[in-house]
Amino acid sequence: MTSAPIPVHVPLVTEPMGILASLQAARRNVLAIIPRIATMQPMVSGRTGKRWHMVMDPGAIRHMLLDRLDDYPKSLVTKNLLRPAIGESLFIAEGAHWRWQRRAAAPVFSHRNVMNLAPIMTAAAERSCARIAAAGPRAIDMAEDMVRTTFDVIADVTFSGDGTFDADEVHKGIDAYISEAGKVSLFDILGFPDWVPRPGRMVSGNAVRQMKSVADAAVEARRARGPDGVPDLLDLLLEGEDPETRRRMNTAELRDNLLTFIVAGHETTALTLGWALYLCAFDQQVQDRARAEAQALLQGRAATGEDMAKLPYIRMIIDEALRLYPPAAMVSRTAMADDTLCGREVKKGDTVIIPIYALHRNHLLWDDPDAFRPERFSDRKAIDRYAYLPFGDGPRICIGASFAIQEAVIVLATLLSRFRFTPVPGRRPDPVMILTLRPEGGVWLEAEPVG
Known part of the structure; x- marks a missing residue:
């Protein structure tokens, strides 16, 4: 075991909690209800209002x-929470309705299309560098800057140069909705019974209505105008059709999927980059090695899509950040039939949780799991596919995973090649999950330009 310092982590519970204690813990951080034993065992079961199971065994997952x-569909709680904002889009739909949308949208995220969008990511990385340089020697909340950087990217690749799209309006709507929806999700993640009061059950609809009307107007305007130059996500979705049925998405389906990509596509990548920068500041040796790799290749320019394969250590840092701080750190399913997992009975109606945070720190699967060691990803084939799930897996694996990884590598390589990041004393981020695993308090770093 290493004696090196351990980066920030969630203190997991060591004593069983009753329903009220669970509620109090979850109100602040949903990961606080994970028992520490979940990092030592393949499966943990219990009852908190209703029967639940946490599964950390790759075979069972x-x-x-x-x-x-x-x-094992997504739990009703998850769907009810997100449906007002993103409708029956890919993230929520099940069965045949999900399958045809997935077939229609899959070509949008082909390697060629993702590479075509790389210049937008490069330009956003340059703007982030300019903001950091302009801030001078002052400490910067890099978590906040990464949100701005990745929203720039998603707004541009979704509605490139489209004057009908008010990115700020959509951003405000998303933030308002997530902050309200998060208050609800805390009480439902373990399937607490309906008699437990849910503050904020009625999510304010104004922000969502405004967000949808802005997106609808942009979809209709583009449908009338047609593509212009390199096709963006909206162009590609408008062209997309289910190869089996030839069905295309109508305006509402297009809008719901675009909003899904905007919500999922900017915050998760921003979180990955914020945590990666925190980890690089936490371990200067890792940062030095990454900088040497980036500078040798880039020679002062910003990273591009073509640089991806030549930045293996930067990619390892991204992978390790996603292991330690997975944006979707817990997913919940409802068992629709009796089953057996890890030799244990699962009944129809049970809540079955994959606590990805605990899976990624499980001592049966990872050596020294709380330590920051990017080199553990030097041989990806040695890692069990279902032991590492930052983007989920199976048919419902995140459709935008390659887009997110490409963006994260381009931005991180560009930033590390130009700045040395050091922690601000007394300003450590606190890993807190509401809907996603965020660095509460921000990632405050000092950035010193390097030659």
Whole structure:
């Protein structure tokens, strides 16, 4: 075991909690309800209002996400929470309705299309560098800057140069909705019974209505105008059709999927970059090695899509940040049929949770799991596919995973090649999950330009 310092982590519970204690813990941080034993065992079961199981065994997770996908749909809680904002889009839909949308949208995220969008990511990385340089020697909240950087990217690749799209209006709507929806999710993640009061059950609809009307107007305007130059996500979705049925998305379906990509596509990548920068500041040796790799290749320019394969250590840092701080750190499913997982009985109606945060720190699967060691990803084939799930897996693996990784590598390589990041004393981020695993308090770093 290493004696090196450990980066910030969530203190997991060591004593069983009753329903009220669970509620109090979850109100602040949903990961606080994970028992520490979940990092030592393949499966943990209990009852908090209703029967639940946490599954950390890769074979059992494969069974749920691949072999018996239809028997473990996303929990009703998850769907009810997000449906007002993103409708029956890819993230929520099940069965045939999900399958045709997935077939229609898959070509949008082909390697060629993702590479075509790389210049937008490069330009956003340059703007981030300019903001950091302009801030001078003052400490900067890099978590906040990464949100701005990745929203710049998603707004540009979704509605490139489209004057009908008010990015700020959509951003405000998303933030307002997530902050309200998060208050609800805390009480539902373990399937607490309905008699437990849910403050904020009625999510304010104004922000969502405004967000949808802005997006609808942009979709209709583009449909009338047609593509111009390199096709963006909206062009590609408008062209997309299900190869089996030839069905295309109508305006509402297009809008719901675009909003899904905007919500999922900017915040998760921003979080990954914020945590990666925190970790690089935490371990200067890792940062030095990454900088040497980036500077040798880039020679002062910003990273591009073509640089991806030549930045293996930067990619390892991204992978390790996603292991330690997965944006979707806990997912919840409802068992639709009786089953057996890890030799244990699962009843129809049980809540089955994959606590990805605990899976990624499970001592049965990872050596020294709380330590920051990017080199553990030097041989990806040595890692069990279902032990590492930053983007989920099976047929419902995140459709934008390659887009997110490309963006994260381009931005991180560019920033590390130009600045040395050091922590601000007394300003450590606190990993807190509401809907996503955010660095509460921000990632405050000092950035010193390097030659």
